[in-house]
Amino acid sequence: MTTEPLLSVRDLLVVHPGRGRRAAPVRAVDGVSFDLAAGETLALIGESGCGKSSTASAVLQLRRPDAGRVRFDGQELTTLDEPALRRVRPLIQPVFQDPYGSLSPRLRVRDAIAEPLRVHGSRDRAEDRRRVAELLDLVGLDAALGDRLPHELSGGQCQRVGIARALVGGPRLLVLDEPVSALDPSVRSGVLNLLTDLQDRLGLAYLLICHDLALVRHVAHRIAVMRSGRIVESGPARGVCEDPADPYTRELLAYARTGDRQAQADRRVKVR
Numbered sequence: 001m002t003t004e005p006l007l008s009v010r011d012l013l014v015v016h017p018g019r020g021r022r023a024a025p026v027r028a029v030d031g032v033s034f035d036l037a038a039g040e041t042l043a044l045i046g047e048s049g050c051g052k053s054s055t056a057s058a059v060l061q062l063r064r065p066d067a068g069r070v071r072f073d074g075q076e077l078t079t080l081d082e083p084a085l086r087r088v089r090p091l092i093q094p095v096f097q098d099p100y101g102s103l104s105p106r107l108r109v110r111d112a113i114a115e116p117l118r119v120h121g122s123r124d125r126a127e128d129r130r131r132v133a134e135l136l137d138l139v140g141l142d143a144a145l146g147d148r149l150p151h152e153l154s155g156g157q158c159q160r161v162g163i164a165r166a167l168v169g170g171p172r173l174l175v176l177d178e179p180v181s182a183l184d185p186s187v188r189s190g191v192l193n194l195l196t197d198l199q200d201r202l203g204l205a206y207l208l209i210c211h212d213l214a215l216v217r218h219v220a221h222r223i224a225v226m227r228s229g230r231i232v233e234s235g236p237a238r239g240v241c242e243d244p245a246d247p248y249t250r251e252l253l254a255y256a257r258t259g260d261r262q263a264q265a266d267r268r269v270k271v272r
């Protein structure tokens, strides 16, 4: 018996308008297809501008794709109207690179985490408080941090709040866009361990966008290499780079050279 993947992306096309007055439109994503199972991590890697974030936005339906299909948990998302999509959104949640930028500076942590519940119609404040306390505990934060504002948290704590907020609606898929690259190296492994622990406990699927090949090999199950809007190679994350004659390995090693330079640059824009 074959089980349907949680996420199935087929022939995805995202075209951005050209940036200059005479600039031609950019096919940022040009026929991308992949599957992702529940409990699995697929890492999308590739040099800057190859279309990783555009793919992520189209999967999240933050940016409607120009063509192609995005089937999630048996439902085709590209044809859903906005009210129907709002009901699906809690199940597919993003976690962004900049933990401060993804939280409102004026909302206390407990309100930031509870906000999506209220947006989706929750009127039971006591139940919301209980859920927030449960989530703070789940992401390894002390309940007292619930009273703080984002600027009163460290980068790692702030990213944990972002993860708690993503979890509040009971998602099945998280789209992780460089989730630790803006963090101090000393707290990165804690956040990564939290993500792998949450995946094991909750059966979450992760679409991971990351520049750091060493990290990707450690946390992902499969890797897809993008270039110029296309997936040019894909395969298992573990045991890769063992046969230099293999095209997938060659692609990864080539990526590692450009990607490492990008990762160095990323580290220079650390948040507080």
Ligand SMILES: Nc1ncnc2c1ncn2[C@@H]1O[C@H](COP(=O)(O)OP(=O)(O)OP(=O)(O)O)[C@@H](O)[C@H]1O
Binding pocket: 016, 017, 018, 019, 026, 027, 028, 046, 047, 048, 049, 050, 051, 052, 053, 054, 055
């Ligand atoms: N809103 C936009 N308008 C016009 N062009 C865009 C827009 N967003 C992205 N692009 C272009 O689309 C292409 C793919 O960009 P995208 O951000 O998806 O790549 P990426 O692989 O995520 O890059 P990075 O690793 O630097 O974030 C690039 O040529 C980029 O300049």
